[in-house]
Every structure is written in structure tokens, then in C-alpha cells.
Amino acid sequence: MDERAAAIAHLLLRVGVLDPDDPDHQQVRQDLIADSALLAAVRERLAAVGWRLEQFLGHWGVRVDRGVESAAVGLPRGGDLQAHHLRMLIWLWVQLVYRQVEAARREEEPDALPGRRQRALDFGDEPDPRDETPSVAFEEVLAEFGQQYSERGVKGMLSVLRKHRFVRQEGATGPVRAGPALFVLVDPLRMEEHVVGIARRGAGPLVTAAQDAAEVG
Amino acid sequence: MSLPRDMIRGVEPVARVEEDDYGHELREWLAPGVSPEHVDGLEEAEGILVVARLARSLFSTTGAATPLKLVVLFQMARAEGRFSRERIRSLNRSIAADRLDAIVTSLHDGGWLELRDVDRTYRVSPLGHYFLSVLRAAGFAGQGSANLLIRAAETVRFGAAVDAGSETRLLGLLLAQTEAVAERASETLRVGQHRELIRFSRVEVRTQLEHVEEVLKALEERFQQTPALFERIVRIHEAMQTILRAHKGLQDRLAEWNLKTLETAGAGYSLTALCDAVMGASDGEVLSAVASGAVALPWPVVAFSTEVAITRSLTSRIAARTAREAFVYEAPSEPRVEALRLEDVDPVARLRAALRGLSKDLAPGDAVTSSAWIDAQASDFADAVFLLNLLARLEGQSRGGIDVDGVVLAPETPAADPEAWRDLDPEEAIEALRRLGVLARVPGKGIHTDVRLRRIAEGGCTDG
Numbered sequence: 291m292d293e294r295a296a297a298i299a300h301l302l303l304r305v306g307v308l309d310p311d312d313p314d315h316q317q318v319r320q321d322l323i324a325d326s327a328l329l330a331a332v333r334e335r336l337a338a339v340g341w342r343l344e345q346f347l348g349h350w351g352v353r354v355d356r357g358v359e360s361a362a363v364g365l366p367r368g369g370d371l372q373a374h375h376l377r378m379l380i381w382l383w384v385q386l387v388y389r390q391v392e393a394a395r396r397e398e399e400p401d402a403l404p405g406r407r408q409r410a411l412d413f414g415d416e417p418d419p420r421d422e423t424p425s426v427a428f429e430e431v432l433a434e435f436g437q438q439y440s441e442r443g444v445k446g447m448l449s450v451l452r453k454h455r456f457v458r459q460e461g462a463t464g465p466v467r468a469g470p471a472l473f474v475l476v477d478p479l480r481m482e483e484h485v486v487g488i489a490r491r492g493a494g495p496l497v498t499a500a501q502d503a504a505e506v507g
Numbered sequence: 508m509s510l511p512r513d514m515i516r517g518v519e520p521v522a523r524v525e526e527d528d529y530g531h532e533l534r535e536w537l538a539p540g541v542s543p544e545h546v547d548g549l550e551e552a553e554g555i556l557v558v559a560r561l562a563r564s565l566f567s568t569t570g571a572a573t574p575l576k577l578v579v580l581f582q583m584a585r586a587e588g589r590f591s592r593e594r595i596r597s598l599n600r601s602i603a604a605d606r607l608d609a610i611v612t613s614l615h616d617g618g619w620l621e622l623r624d625v626d627r628t629y630r631v632s633p634l635g636h637y638f639l640s641v642l643r644a645a646g647f648a649g650q651g652s653a654n655l656l657i658r659a660a661e662t663v664r665f666g667a668a669v670d671a672g673s674e675t676r677l678l679g680l681l682l683a684q685t686e687a688v689a690e691r692a693s694e695t696l697r698v699g700q701h702r703e704l705i706r707f708s709r710v711e712v713r714t715q716l717e718h719v720e721e722v723l724k725a726l727e728e729r730f731q732q733t734p735a736l737f738e739r740i741v742r743i744h745e746a747m748q749t750i751l752r753a754h755k756g757l758q759d760r761l762a763e764w765n766l767k768t769l770e771t772a773g774a775g776y777s778l779t780a781l782c783d784a785v786m787g788a789s790d791g792e793v794l795s796a797v798a799s800g801a802v803a804l805p806w807p808v809v810a811f812s813t814e815v816a817i818t819r820s821l822t823s824r825i826a827a828r829t830a831r832e833a834f835v836y837e838a839p840s841e842p843r844v845e846a847l848r849l850e851d852v853d854p855v856a857r858l859r860a861a862l863r864g865l866s867k868d869l870a871p872g873d874a875v876t877s878s879a880w881i882d883a884q885a886s887d888f889a890d891a892v893f894l895l896n897l898l899a900r901l902e903g904q905s906r907g908g909i910d911v912d913g914v915v916l917a918p919e920t921p922a923a924d925p926e927a928w929r930d931l932d933p934e935e936a937i938e939a940l941r942r943l944g945v946l947a948r949v950p951g952k953g954i955h956t957d958v959r960l961r962r963i964a965e966g967g968c969t970d971g
Contacts, residue, residue, distance in 0.1 A: 353803040477802075488784045
């Protein structure tokens with residue numbers, strides 16, 4: 291088991307988050323769920339090197355321990371993620387993850403899209419498997435961010451988020467779905483507190499975002 | 508439809524003035540010998556003539572005057588009391604003063620406004636009030652499909668009242684309209700996005716259908732006596748049921764969608780409001796999500812231990828399984844650097860080296876066959892022939908032998924008696940000559956005369 295725990299720990303350190311489309315990664319996920327001793331061993335190994343195993347809504351990954359994070363001043367973090375990327379990340383988190391969180395709180399079927407059940411009742415439609423995962427149409431993202439950024443800029447921002455596995459998308463204009471990092475690297479409670487705090491304070495005009503538009507576009 | 512007596516009284520003076528002209532003109536329009544009393548429907552039509560003067564006055568030849576006249580009438584119909592010209596101006600400041608005076612004069616001449624001479628004030632005439640309310644209630648604006656549904660129902664109601672023979676055609680129109688709305692409702696429910704659902708829901712189909720149903724109930728008893736008409740009413744009811752079912756579906760979907768998108772359990776903010784807040788937040792507020800720990804940005808591995816090293820060494824199996832093994836750099840092999848040997852590039856030098864090697868271990872007087880060293884030096888038949896050619900050239904140019912670093916080698920060719928081989932089979936003869944050492948097989952193919960090199964004990968001849 292030690293060998294398996296070491297292999298999983300290294301895999302997590304190497305890839306950051308487990309890919310839902312990778313059968314090997316999903317096997318790792320199943321193993322962690324099924325074997326508590328293995329899970330503990332992996333946690334221990336990761337903790338030894340300053341990382342913490344996280345899982346949320348079925349997505350698994352690692353994030354740096356808060357203590358290590360605060361101690362590691364000056365190290366590169368986030369790389370190319372800037373304010374406008376973070377704005378889109380938070381916006382997508384509200385659309386794709388927070389909606390599921392709220393559904394789970396109401397003890398509803400988390401993946402059920404609006405009207406799916408009614409449509410099935412009315413027309414006997416078979417549910418589309420793609421409907422199982424919440425998504426936001428690229429046109430909707432463009433309509434929201436296109437006021438400040440060009441279409442090329444919006445595609446570029448999505449590309450960066452794709453690279454860091456925050457979102458998944460088929461092609462540059464396909465529907466945007468939540469990537470595993472959006473579940474693992476975003477603390478749901480802290481993010482809810484943060485977003486609600488912004489809403490309470492009231493948001494001003496997008497002055498700075500408009501300034502960034504020229505850089506991105 | 509009968510008008511109140513006081514309304515009729517208001518237009519009587521005008522009607523009397525025009526009565527003679529009307530009777531004279533009507534007789535001109537009728538066929539000879541036909542009196543107005545014998546024209547069917549004329550009396551009913553003449554009942555509408557009381558508003559003819561009002562209509563002529565309202566619908567001017569210029570497009571802009573009619574709506575402005577209606578605006579003035581709406582203002583005066585809503586307000587209390589009588590209106591002087593100054594009061595009318597104060598109520599309609601958006602209309603140019605001279606044009607407003609012209610409008611008031613026109614409305615007065617057309618019978619819309621009554622003038623009291625005592626104080627020179629106006630009010631809307633009773634017939635004008637009634638005609639104005641009829642025009643407004645007709646609701647000619649808004650020709651959307653839902654409104655058209657009500658229009659169709661009203662047409663059936665009034666059409667049945669006016670023309671008893673028009674029910675079939677009018678019900679057909681109502682049926683077509685109802686079925687069109689039903690089809691659109693089903694299509695919207697099937698493929699519509701939430702915005703389309705909201706838009707469709709806002710046309711208040713349910714209210715429209717209740718109105719249609721009310722009209723149909725009123726007409727049903729009469730139409731039950733006519734099977735064809737009753738069948739159409741049944742079909743209209745069926746289409747209405749389809750619309751109601753679709754509308755119920757739309758409402759359920761919208762309610763479900765609202766529940767999911769417009770409510771948040773803890774904070775009391777809708778998701779839309781939260782998204783708007785994020786879009787409106789400053790860069791500092793957005794970046795503070797990282798500082799607060801809400802977002803952990805992707806990090807490189809900041810720690811490395813023997814555990815990691817062991818882990819890495821053990822996980823090559825996973826990498827190999829997914830065909831994602833890391834590239835391992837290998838330094839290219841160093842080229843061999845040696846001094847240039849002339850025999851590698853010069854055939855003559857190569858021959859000389861071969862002969863030197865041959866003569867080194869050769870005792871004076873001894874001989875060696877060419878087969879021995881050609882096999883060692885030539886790689887193929889062409890190479891062997893080339894070496895032999897060079898050897899023959901050296902032999903031809905030398906007088907007493909080939910001098911190789913002081914050792915003289917004399918080529919000699921073993922002789923064979925041709926007469927002794929005359930009757931032999933060529934193949935056997937060649938094989939016999941090869942066994943005797945006269946012929947030698949060279950690499951690749953072919954047989955040549957074996958050349959022997961014999962070391963001469965003494966001599967100083969040149970090799971050319």
C-alpha cells in the first residue's frame with residue numbers, strides 16, 4: 291500500500307487535480323474513496339511536503355497548506371493569472387459551482403438543469419448526458435465580459451483558465467464547464483463569504499476592468 | 508347597439524341641417540324606382556351615421572393631426588370641468604400654440620367639443636365621449652398573436668350579433684388562430700430558453716384563453732343546433748387545452764428555474780445579483796479573494812524530499828501506462844578523432860600499405876598468392892579488380908620488382924600448359940586451375956589469374 295500511496299501522492303503533486311476524463315485518475319479517485327487507510331497514507335505523505343489533499347463535490351486535488359503558503363513569500367504563484375482572469379474565475383464559480391452548492395443545500399438533485407424534469411414529463415425526452423454537467427454558453431460569457439473586453443480577449447482569458455484546469459471547454463467557443471480546479475482550488479465557504487461581501491458593499495463601475503480591457507483586447 | 512337619447516339629441520341640429528342633402532343624394536345613388544325604405548340594412552347603417560361627422564373630423568388628411576387631436580381629447584376627457592383656450596393650452600404645452608388653436612377649432616367644428624358662449628369654454632360632447640371610449644376600448648394597437656386571439660374571439664361575438672350567417676367563417680378564423688398559438692406554445696416549451704419562456708409567459712395566454720372561453724360559452728347554446736359549427740367549437744376547446752397544458756409547463760419550468768437561479772439560501776442574494784457584484788467589483792476586491800484564501804492559485808511544488816524522490820521513482824509505471832513518460836536527455840556520443848590515414852582515401856596508398864603488410868613477414872625467396880591479401884583488402888569484386896589493376900600498373904612500370912620500403916616484390920603469374928587442358932570441360936578446367944593456384948576467386952564474383960608476389964633477396968628497383 292505504501293507504494294500505491296507514494297504513487298498517488300506523486301501523481302497529485304504532479305497534476306494538481308484529478309482529471310474527470312482520465313480513467314487512471316478516476317481509478318485513483320475510486321481507490322481513495324474505497325480505502326480509508328490509503329487515503330490517510332496519501333494525506334500523510336502530502337502533508338510531509340506541505341500539501342493538503344482536498345475533495346469537493348466529487349473532485350479531488352491538492353492545494354498548498356496555508357502555513358506553507360504564508361511562509362513562502364516571493365515564490366511565483368498563479369503565473370499568468372491576473373485580476374481580469376480572477377474576475378472571470380469568480381463569475382464562473384458563481385454560475386457553475388455555487389449553483390450546485392445551493393442546490394445541494396436545498397437537497398435537490400445537484401446536476402438537474404432547470405426544466406429538465408418538466409420537459410421529460412411533457413415530451414418524454416431522454417435526458418441529454420451533456421446536460422448532466424452545468425455549463426455556461428460561450429455567448430453568455432461573451433455577452434457578460436464583451437462589454438469590457440474584445441471577443442479575442444475573452445477567448446484568451448478562457449484559455450488561461452483552461453490551462454490551469456479551472457474550466458473545461460470544447461474548442462474556443464464551446465460551452466464552458468467547471469474544471470476540477472474550480473472545485474479544489476476554490477474554498478467554497480471563503481468564496482461565498484467573499485462574493486457576498488462584495489455584493490453587500492455594493493460594486494462600483496468597472497473602471498479598472500475597463501482599463502484592463504485594452505491590455506487584454 | 509343603441510345610443511343614449513341625450514347623445515342623439517346633441518347631434519340632432521346638425522343632422523336636421525344635412526337631412527335634405529342626404530335624402531337627395533341617396534336617391535341619386537339608388538336605382539330608378541327604388542325608395543330608401545326598400546334597401547335592406549340601410550336603416551341599421553344609418554344608425555352609425557351619427558358618428559360620421561366625428562370620424563371625418565378626427566381622421567384628418569394629414570397623419571400628424573389625428574394623433575394630436577386624440578391627445579387633446581384624452582386630456583380633456585380625463586380632466587374635470589370646462590376648458591377655456593388658456594386651460595387647454597396649459598394642458599397641452601407640448602403642442603405648438605397656433606397648431607393647438609387650429610386643433611381645438613377643428614374639434615369644435617367636427618362636433619367633438621361643445622362651446623358655451625357665456626364664458627367661451629369648451630367641453631367634450633357626450634357623443635364624443637362615447638365614441639372616444641369605444642375607440643380606446645377597441646384596442647386596435649398591439650397586433651401580437653395573443654391579442655389577435657382576443658380580437659378573433661371578439662370578432663366572433665360581434666360578428667354573430669351583426670351577421671347570423673358568418674359564424675362558420677369567423678369560427679374558422681378563431682380556430683386557425685387558436686391552433687397557431689397552441690403550436691407556438693408547444694414549440695417554445697420544447698426548445699425555448701428561459702428568456703423565451705419568460706417572454707411567452709408575459710403575453711398572458713391564460714387570460715386570453717379565459718376570454719375566448721367566455722365568448723364560446725355565450726355562443727355555444729346557439730351553435731349546438733348546427734353540428735358543423737359545434738364541431739369547430741370543440742376543436743377550438745381542444746386547441747385551448749393544448750395551450751393551457753403548454754402554459755402550465757412553461758410556468759413550472761420558470762418556477763423551477765427561478766428557484767435555482769434567483770434565490771440563494773444563506774445570503775439572500777440572487778445569483779444574478781452576485782454575478783453583477785463580481786462584474787462591478789474593483790480589481791483590488793477581486794484580487795483580495797486570493798489573499799483571503801478563497802482562491803488558491805496554482806503553485807509549483809515548493810518542497811522536495813526523499814519521499815518525493817522515492818515517489819517519483821516509483822510512479823514511472825503510471826507515466827508509462829498513460830504514455831506520458833518524461834523525456835530523458837542523453838548526451839550524444841563523442842565522435843572518434845584520429846589522425847588521417849592516407850590509405851583511407853588514396854587507393855595507391857592502400858595498395859602500398861597492403862603490400863607492406865604482406866612483405867613484412869615474407870622471408871626472402873618466398874611467395875604469397877594474391878588471393879590471400881586480396882581477400883583481406885578488397886571488399887567486393889570491383890575493389891579486387893581495382894587493386895589488381897593497380898598491381899599490374901606497378902608491375903608494368905617497374906623493371907626489377909616493386910620496392911616497398913626497401914623490400915622488393917616481384918609479381919609472377921603461374922603458368923599452365925594449355926595443351927593439357929584442351930579436352931577438359933571448361934567448368935572442370937577452371938576448378939582444376941583454381942585448385943592448382945593458377946586462378947583465384949575474388950570476393951563477390953569472378954575468377955582471375957592468381958598473381959603471386961615473391962620477395963627478391965636483393966635488389967633496389969623502384970615501384971613506380
